[in-house]
Amino acid sequence: xxxxxxxxxxxxxxxxxxxxxxxxxTTAEAEHGQAALDVMNGGFLPDICLVDWxxxxxxxxxxxxxxxxxxxxxxxxxxxxxxxxxxxRIVKAxxxxxxxxxxxxxxxxxxxxxxxxxxLIRDEVTA
Amino acid sequence: MTTLVQLPHDDVVAIASEVWASYVxxxxxxxxxxxxxxxxxxxxxxxxSGAWAGxxxxxxxxxxxxSLTTQMFGDDAAEADxxxxxxxxxxxxxxxxxxxxxxxxxxxxxxxxxxxVWAPSGADEVVRAELASATGPIRVRVCQLRVQPHxxx
Numbered sequence: 001x002x003x004x005x006x007x008x009x010x011x012x013x014x015x016x017x018x019x020x021x022x023x024x025x026t027t028a029e030a031e032h033g034q035a036a037l038d039v040m041n042g043g044f045l046p047d048i049c050l051v052d053w054x055x056x057x058x059x060x061x062x063x064x065x066x067x068x069x070x071x072x073x074x075x076x077x078x079x080x081x082x083x084x085x086x087x088x089r090i091v092k093a094x095x096x097x098x099x100x101x102x103x104x105x106x107x108x109x110x111x112x113x114x115x116x117x118x119x120l121i122r123d124e125v126t127a
Numbered sequence: 128m129t130t131l132v133q134l135p136h137d138d139v140v141a142i143a144s145e146v147w148a149s150y151v152x153x154x155x156x157x158x159x160x161x162x163x164x165x166x167x168x169x170x171x172x173x174x175x176s177g178a179w180a181g182x183x184x185x186x187x188x189x190x191x192x193x194s195l196t197t198q199m200f201g202d203d204a205a206e207a208d209x210x211x212x213x214x215x216x217x218x219x220x221x222x223x224x225x226x227x228x229x230x231x232x233x234x235x236x237x238x239x240x241x242x243x244v245w246a247p248s249g250a251d252e253v254v255r256a257e258l259a260s261a262t263g264p265i266r267v268r269v270c271q272l273r274v275q276p277h278x279x280x
Binding site for chain 1: 150226231236
């Protein structure tokens, strides 16, 4: 499984990278939405993108909209990981094509549970 | 005249404590204290604009900032990572404070400074939370900007 971590914070990318690597994912990283699109256009096709909302250059919501406009990426799962917790924001992201929404701060268990619900990790990995 | 928002002090304490516990020290929660003046090693702010306008500012000792950095970056932590870690801390605290304000507002990207970050002069402090961590005091301030018909003072 491959994951693309999109967050302008290197600290947050580091936390998520360690979690995903322990779960067996191969990871790539991008510091904003445009850089993430560049990574994907460069040939890295992730099974899941973990997407922050507030980022410079291109925010996470715009990234989600861009991914959903490309039929080649229709199987990419999108999970928002953000401090934006207002109901309206969550609905907006899900309506644009995000599958899941995790609010910072999160626990490792919360990430694992979401990945399990999305069918991206097996039971024995989470046990 | 701008009406100051009623923001419970305990809610801000709870937010800061949850963030700290999640990424730094789950077994040693932040404890409210009277920090007084302390030598601020790092500080950061995020601005909220929209239905409510203000800033959320955090101040930390160097030792607390380094503890945060090592927990976030793990074995790869370096001094150059401290600004990034402090920025993410204020982003998470600020984002959750914005959420309890129940307003449609936007959160800025964090501004981080070694030493004391600039804070806007036309602002009223609505909450000040001073907290003790195992590695030194942490201060969280929520300041509301005075919005005038022609903008923000």
